[in-house]
Structures are given as C-alpha cells and as structure tokens.
Amino acid sequence: MSELASGSSGRRPLRIVMNGVTGRMGYRQHLLRSVLAIRDDGGLLLSDGTRVPVEPVLVGRSAARVGEIADRHGVERWTTDLDEALADPTAQVYFDAQVTSAREKAITAAIAAGKHVYTEKPLAESLEGALTLARLAEQAGVRCGVVADKVYLPGLVKLRRLLEGGFFGRVLSVRGEFGYWVFEGDWQAAQRPSWNYRSADGGGIVMDMFCHWSYVLESLFGPVRAVTARAVTHVPERVDEQGERYTATADDAAYGIFELPDGVVAQINSSWCVRVFRDELVEFQVDGTEGSAVAGLRECRVQHRATTPMPVWNPDLPVTEPFREQWQRVPDNAELGNGFRVQWEQFLRHVLEGGAHPHDFLAGARGVQLAELGLRSSAEGRRFEVPEVRA
Structure with a gap:
C-alpha cells in the first residue's frame, strides 16, 4: 500500500517526487548522498542565508522495496503510483532516475502536472524525443535540468x-x-x-x-x-x-x-x-x-x-x-563536496530563486x-x- 500522509513539520517543505530510487544511482547518489543529506543538514541553503526544508516523495514499482527504503531513512511519503504522486499540488519538483525507456513518458506526465523536472541522462531515447520534452517544458513554463554531475x-x-x-x-x-x-x-x-x-x-x-x-x-x-x-x-x-x-x-x-x-x-x-x-x-x-x-x-x-x-x-x-x-x-x-549534491542544490535554488541554469533540457538534447x-x-x-x- 502507499503512504502519502502530510508531514509533521509546520513549515512548508520543498517536496520532491523521486522516481527510480531503488536503482543503484537513484538510491546512492541522488537520494542518500544528495536529497537526504540536504534534508539532514537542515534544508536547502538559499542565497539570502535562509534554509528551506526538503522532503522526498519516493516512487517505485515495488511496494516492498520502496517502503523499506522509506522506513530505513525516515521518509514519510512513498507510493507505487506515479500519477498519484504527481497529482499532489504540494509537490513542486519531479526527479527521474528510471531506465531510459521509461523516462520520456514520465517526464511528459510531470510537465503536464506543472512540476519542475530534474532528470538523469540521457534525457530521452532519441533527439526528437529530447527536443519534444524541451518544447513541452518551455510551453508549460516549468524549470528543467539534466544531471551533469561530472563537472x-x-x-x-x-x-x-x-x-x-x-x-x-x-x-x-x-x-x-x-x-x-x-x-x-x-x-x-x-x-x-x-x-x-x-x-x-x-x-x-x-x-x-x-x-x-x-x-x-x-x-x-x-x-x-x-x-x-x-x-x-x-x-x-x-x-x-x-x-x-x-x-x-x-x-x-x-x-x-x-x-x-x-x-x-x-x-x-x-x-x-x-x-x-x-x-x-x-x-x-x-x-x-x-x-x-x-x-x-x-x-x-x-x-x-x-x-x-x-x-x-x-x-x-x-x-x-x-x-x-x-x-x-x-x-x-x-571545500569540494559531492558533485551530485552540489548540482542538486544548484537546481533547487534555480527552482526557488530563478536565474540561469546551464544544464537544461536543451543541453540534455x-x-x-x-x-x-x-x-x-x-x-x-x-x-x-x-x-x-x-x-
């Protein structure tokens, strides 16, 4: 069964739907060493010195695996139903670490739901598919980014x-x-x-x-x-x-x-x-x-x-x-930190504060x-x- 109950914090968190966290990269680098690390350090540090709490919502095909990860790390919200997670108006960001063949459909749904999107690469299976996603994001006015961890x-x-x-x-x-x-x-x-x-x-x-x-x-x-x-x-x-x-x-x-x-x-x-x-x-x-x-x-x-x-x-x-x-x-x-976390922080600040983001969907294309x-x-x-x- 899924669990999408409201968190206990009185402050409004930056809620991130994370799809594919049962995979090696999705779990280790994106959930554990990036989003949860930001959460455990008190939230995302903004340019004015304030912090915004972050809260992941885990999505995966196996209820047993996703639920176990959520329990292990104190994550309150998880589900096997992506549509359910995207329908939550309090979730602002969608992240995709699925296999490439499933990515384009999920990102399209996230954009249609008005979510800002951050995704692993490759953005799509073809250049045509990647450009379609770039156009959809621009038309919807959502911010988008593709993982570029190595730089x-x-x-x-x-x-x-x-x-x-x-x-x-x-x-x-x-x-x-x-x-x-x-x-x-x-x-x-x-x-x-x-x-x-x-x-x-x-x-x-x-x-x-x-x-x-x-x-x-x-x-x-x-x-x-x-x-x-x-x-x-x-x-x-x-x-x-x-x-x-x-x-x-x-x-x-x-x-x-x-x-x-x-x-x-x-x-x-x-x-x-x-x-x-x-x-x-x-x-x-x-x-x-x-x-x-x-x-x-x-x-x-x-x-x-x-x-x-x-x-x-x-x-x-x-x-x-x-x-x-x-x-x-x-x-x-x-102090040179984990590259995945550094880019996560850059993208989330881009979502909240605006400004340029070099690794957008066109870069992914x-x-x-x-x-x-x-x-x-x-x-x-x-x-x-x-x-x-x-x-």
Missing part, C-alpha cells in the same frame, strides 16, 4: 580553475580514459544491471557516456563541432540477475574523436571491458602550450612548461625517468544528439558534423 566533481572543478586562470596557454588536445571491467555475471556477479547490455532496453555505452562527454567538453572547452566514433560489443554474451545467459546486443565500448572550437581535439575511450591501470576510473589529460594537467574525479595534477623534462626515446636502455613523480598535485583550496551521431559514425564509418540544436 561538479573536485577533479574537474580544479581543471576548470586551471583553464580560467590561463594555466595551459593555448589548449591543444584532450585525452580521456573511462571505464573498468564489468564482470560477465557467470563466475562473479556483474557490477551493473543487465539492461545496460541490451539495446532494446536502452542500454549501450555510447548513449550512456557520450551524453556525459557532451556537457563535460562543452562546459570546459566549448561545444563539440564534429564527431568520429567506433562503437563495439566486445563481450557478446553475459549472465543476468537470475543466472540466465543472454545475448549482449548493446555496445560495451566506444572510441571517440571530438572536434572542439579553436582546433582542440579530444579523444575519449569509454569501455566496460578494460582493466584499470590509472589512478581513477576516469581521467582527462589536457595538453597546452604552457602546461598540461591530468584530472580525475577527485585529484588533478599539473606539469608546467618550465618544469617539463626532456625525455629521449632510446629503446635500448631501460626507462629511468620517474614520470609520475614529475607532476605537481593541485590543492583543493576550497545535445547529449542525446552527440550519442546518436556517434552511433551513426560507427555504423557508417564516417565523420559527422554536429549541427546546432534548437527547441
């Missing part, structure tokens, strides 16, 4: 600081490595749900990660002008959560070249079939005329022009240069567009220019 993470915050400070001189190139080995599910359980590897269920690393690379590259270096990509399925068979073998029909690795403004070229490898020999699960190396940096989710290291060593290629002698030791760690110089063009590039073996997206 709020400490490593990329430090990288942005270097860019804004002119550290690199003229940026030349970006090299990105992302991914790890996802077990096939037979002798060790897979770390990701099986739907990720079935194209019919919205799986595929291109649709997943190119949406990320779209906003990361755009936020730091400018919009992607052209893309060349190769998407592959390295592991053709996996084992699902019930122990049944299935054919992996979605791409599990992608190798992309992204052309950016001012001649900057980005090369990013994305793979669920790579064993990690890096300091972090994602790293970006930026090379410029005056210096270079390597940024991960948390750390960032630099090497300035003045301290760049002079390696000499000699395959007849062992390498003696301690290359990793020749880089300097960039200090935090500020650009991510879907880049993924679509990446898949076309792979299928047709050619480079695609990226046209401007308009609602």
Whole structure:
C-alpha cells in the first residue's frame, strides 16, 4: 500500500517526487548522498542565508522495496503510483532516475502536472524525443535540468580553475580514459544491471557516456563541432540477475574523436571491458602550450612548461625517468563536496530563486544528439558534423 500522509513539520517543505530510487544511482547518489543529506543538514541553503526544508516523495514499482527504503531513512511519503504522486499540488519538483525507456513518458506526465523536472541522462531515447520534452517544458513554463554531475566533481572543478586562470596557454588536445571491467555475471556477479547490455532496453555505452562527454567538453572547452566514433560489443554474451545467459546486443565500448572550437581535439575511450591501470576510473589529460594537467574525479595534477623534462626515446636502455613523480598535485583550496549534491542544490535554488541554469533540457538534447551521431559514425564509418540544436 502507499503512504502519502502530510508531514509533521509546520513549515512548508520543498517536496520532491523521486522516481527510480531503488536503482543503484537513484538510491546512492541522488537520494542518500544528495536529497537526504540536504534534508539532514537542515534544508536547502538559499542565497539570502535562509534554509528551506526538503522532503522526498519516493516512487517505485515495488511496494516492498520502496517502503523499506522509506522506513530505513525516515521518509514519510512513498507510493507505487506515479500519477498519484504527481497529482499532489504540494509537490513542486519531479526527479527521474528510471531506465531510459521509461523516462520520456514520465517526464511528459510531470510537465503536464506543472512540476519542475530534474532528470538523469540521457534525457530521452532519441533527439526528437529530447527536443519534444524541451518544447513541452518551455510551453508549460516549468524549470528543467539534466544531471551533469561530472563537472561538479573536485577533479574537474580544479581543471576548470586551471583553464580560467590561463594555466595551459593555448589548449591543444584532450585525452580521456573511462571505464573498468564489468564482470560477465557467470563466475562473479556483474557490477551493473543487465539492461545496460541490451539495446532494446536502452542500454549501450555510447548513449550512456557520450551524453556525459557532451556537457563535460562543452562546459570546459566549448561545444563539440564534429564527431568520429567506433562503437563495439566486445563481450557478446553475459549472465543476468537470475543466472540466465543472454545475448549482449548493446555496445560495451566506444572510441571517440571530438572536434572542439579553436582546433582542440579530444579523444575519449569509454569501455566496460578494460582493466584499470590509472589512478581513477576516469581521467582527462589536457595538453597546452604552457602546461598540461591530468584530472580525475577527485585529484588533478599539473606539469608546467618550465618544469617539463626532456625525455629521449632510446629503446635500448631501460626507462629511468620517474614520470609520475614529475607532476605537481593541485590543492583543493576550497571545500569540494559531492558533485551530485552540489548540482542538486544548484537546481533547487534555480527552482526557488530563478536565474540561469546551464544544464537544461536543451543541453540534455545535445547529449542525446552527440550519442546518436556517434552511433551513426560507427555504423557508417564516417565523420559527422554536429549541427546546432534548437527547441
């Protein structure tokens, strides 16, 4: 049964309908480490120094799972009926962390109910669907946002600081490595749900990660002008959560070249079939005329022009240069919190206070567009220019 009784607080909370919180990301990053953390810290801090309490309303298909999460974390309102939750006039915001195939219908219903919408990416399964949602939100006058967590993470915050400070001189190139080995599910359980590897269920690393690379590259270096990509399925068979073998029909690795403004070229490898020999699960190396940096989710290291060593290629002698030791760690110089929570706070302040929000539905549509063009590039073996997206 569902529970949508009124909360006990005398103050009017900012009520957020959260759909899909039984999934890994929806629960850990969005509910536990973001919305509940804001709640437990006394509410959302506004620009005038006041706080507004936040109150999640949990939505999911399984009453047992949603109810258990609600009980565990002291959440009073939960339901298995999305329409019921959206009909509540006291709920102002809808959040979606469902599988991609269910997202467009739910967001459309939320917009029709007059809710502001914040959603995981990809925004929709197609560019056409994403643009439709952008138009609906604009026509309804609701505020909208798409998760862009990586630019709020400490490593990329430090990288942005270097860019804004002119550290690199003229940026030349970006090299990105992302991914790890996802077990096939037979002798060790897979770390990701099986739907990720079935194209019919919205799986595929291109649709997943190119949406990320779209906003990361755009936020730091400018919009992607052209893309060349190769998407592959390295592991053709996996084992699902019930122990049944299935054919992996979605791409599990992608190798992309992204052309950016001012001649900057980005090369990013994305793979669920790579064993990690890096300091972090994602790293970006930026090379410029005056210096270079390597940024991960948390750390960032630099090497300035003045301290760049002079390696000499000699395959007849062992390498003696301690290359990793020749880089300097960039200090935090500020309290850099969880990137998901930081963006949640930014979006909720956008809802309550207005002002610009960079990661809106059009930004989400650009991510879907880049993924679509990446898949076309792979299928047709050619480079695609990226046209401007308009609602």
